[in-house]
Amino acid sequence: MARADGPRTANGPRTGGGPRADGPGTGDEGPVGGSGRRFAPWLPGVLIVGGVAFDLSTPPPYTAAPFLAAAPLIAAPLHPLRLTALAGALAVAAACLLAEFHGVRDWAQSATEIATVVTVALLALLINRIVRRGSKRLASARGIAEAAQRAVLPVPPARLAGLDVAARYVAAERDAAIGGDLYAVQDTPHGVRMVIGDVRGKGLGSVEVVAIVIGAFREAAEQEATLEGLTLRLERALQRERARRADIEQAEGFITAVLAEIPRGDSQLRMINRGHPAPLLLDGEGAVRQADPEVPALPLGMGDLGAWPDRVEELPFAEGVTLLLFTDGVSEARDAQGTFYDPAVRLRGRRFAGPVELLDALVADVERHTGGGTADDMALLALRRAPVAPGVDRGR
Structure with missing residues (x-):
């Protein structure tokens, strides 16, 4: 593109006539x-x-x-x-x-x-x-990936045996659908049972361990009469798969987890905590209680280090109370100054219409705290014993 008065250059001087800063940039x-x-x-x-x-x-x-x-x-x-x-x-x-x-x-x-x-x-x-x-x-x-997530971590029903239920999975990787965190909730002959956990490890190996644990939980939750027996079945499943498959690394066989059950017609919550962040209990008035275990325990998959009986913690779980379980992607989320996110403090004094609204608010608050992203996956599970009218059956 040369004009009549001479050839033009693509890299001419920028004084006065070059591209402006608000152009292509x-x-x-x-x-x-x-x-x-x-x-x-x-x-x-x-x-x-x-x-x-x-x-x-x-x-x-x-x-x-x-x-x-x-x-x-x-x-x-x-x-x-x-x-x-x-x-x-x-x-x-x-x-x-x-x-x-x-x-x-x-x-x-x-x-x-x-x-x-x-x-x-x-x-x-x-x-x-x-x-x-x-x-x-x-x-x-x-x-x-989405089909795999739905198969491994299906969305639980919004209503399960008289409980309002909600779950979320937020992957740290933008395009990832599933990672090393897991959750499951299931109505069984022994009540509503649930598990939330975090696999030690990254990549496809951790996803394989998630599938193993969820599969073992689905079967054992129906068969085992006690929460201790259910926990032992998961421990054995991990040890069996690690012995059978050399591609599952030792570090990826360890899972911090909370297993819990809410017996039908009972106002008690039973839990076993295997080295996982303590769940929270939120009442309808904004009070928050942290359900710390009385005796710390090693994560699942570490039974080779020793054998000891699991201790079941029993807590009151009245109508209107919400149980919140989460992985360390929530509690270890940091802001620009390196301050950890504390869900107990951030949720105290707040009221939520139900578990869905609670999880939506919590995920949004973590994103605000971190400035828009997290370094680890987040799995969240919330269950509320919904108030019922007199004479209404609490059956399945």
């Missing part, structure tokens, strides 16, 4: 925020229009070729093939029309600029195909 920052995401799809058109305006309003040593070449490149990851091709065609047409408008004297310079825009437009089409293929694979992988 804005598009780079835009996708970070909500307004930026809305603006990003329009960026290819803005670059073409802005490039033409830049070309017409600046001295001859400046060229719009960088703007025009950037337009299809920006369109490639944002738009389908057809719109990317349209952006490339408009950029090439604008380059040709500008060269014609200014009157071409240096054909070699103008041809080079036009050829550059054409080449970049063709590369943008190739990039678009690669990005779209990768997006389809990623969508497929996400679908598989």
Whole structure:
């Protein structure tokens, strides 16, 4: 794109006529925020229009070729093939029309600029195909991960044997659906039983351990008459799988966990804590009680270090009280100054309509505390003994 008074350069001086700071740079920052995401799809058109305006309003040593070449490149990851091709065609047409408008004297310079825009437009089409293929694979992988999460950590029913129930799983990795945290709640002949735990370890190995524990819990919760027997079954399942499968690392076989049961028709809560963060009991008036175990115990999977009887803690669980169980992704979340999140303190004095509202508020509060992200996965489970009208049966 050379004007009649001489050739133009793509890297001319920036004094007075160069690209402004609020030009292309804005598009780079835009996708970070909500307004930026809305603006990003329009960026290819803005670059073409802005490039033409830049070309017409600046001295001859400046060229719009960088703007025009950037337009299809920006369109490639944002738009389908057809719109990317349209952006490339408009950029090439604008380059040709500008060269014609200014009157071409240096054909070699103008041809080079036009050829550059054409080449970049063709590369943008190739990039678009690669990005779209990768997006389809990623969508497929996400679908598989979501299906695996639903199979391993299914969403519990909102109402279970007279209890209001809610669960959440918040992965630390943005695109991950499941990690090393686990929860399960199940109505059994012995009452409503539940488990929440955190596998020591990361990666696929921890997910395998989660599947082993959940599978063992589903079966043993129905069969074992006592909570101690249920805990022992999980311990044996971990030891058996570790002995059978060499790919399960020793560190990934250890799980901090809380197992609990609420017998039907009973106002007691029974718990066994195996080295896990203490659950919380919240009443309807905003009071919070931390259910610390009387005697600390080693995590599940560490039975090789010694054998000792599990101690069941019994606590009152009246109507209107909510049991909150969570993994250390909540209690070890830190703010910018390194201060740990304390759910007992942060929830004290607050009232919630039900378990769903409690978990929604808690997840949002942790995100505010950390500034938008956590370094570890979070699993949360909340159950409330809902008040019932006189004469209403509490059956299944």
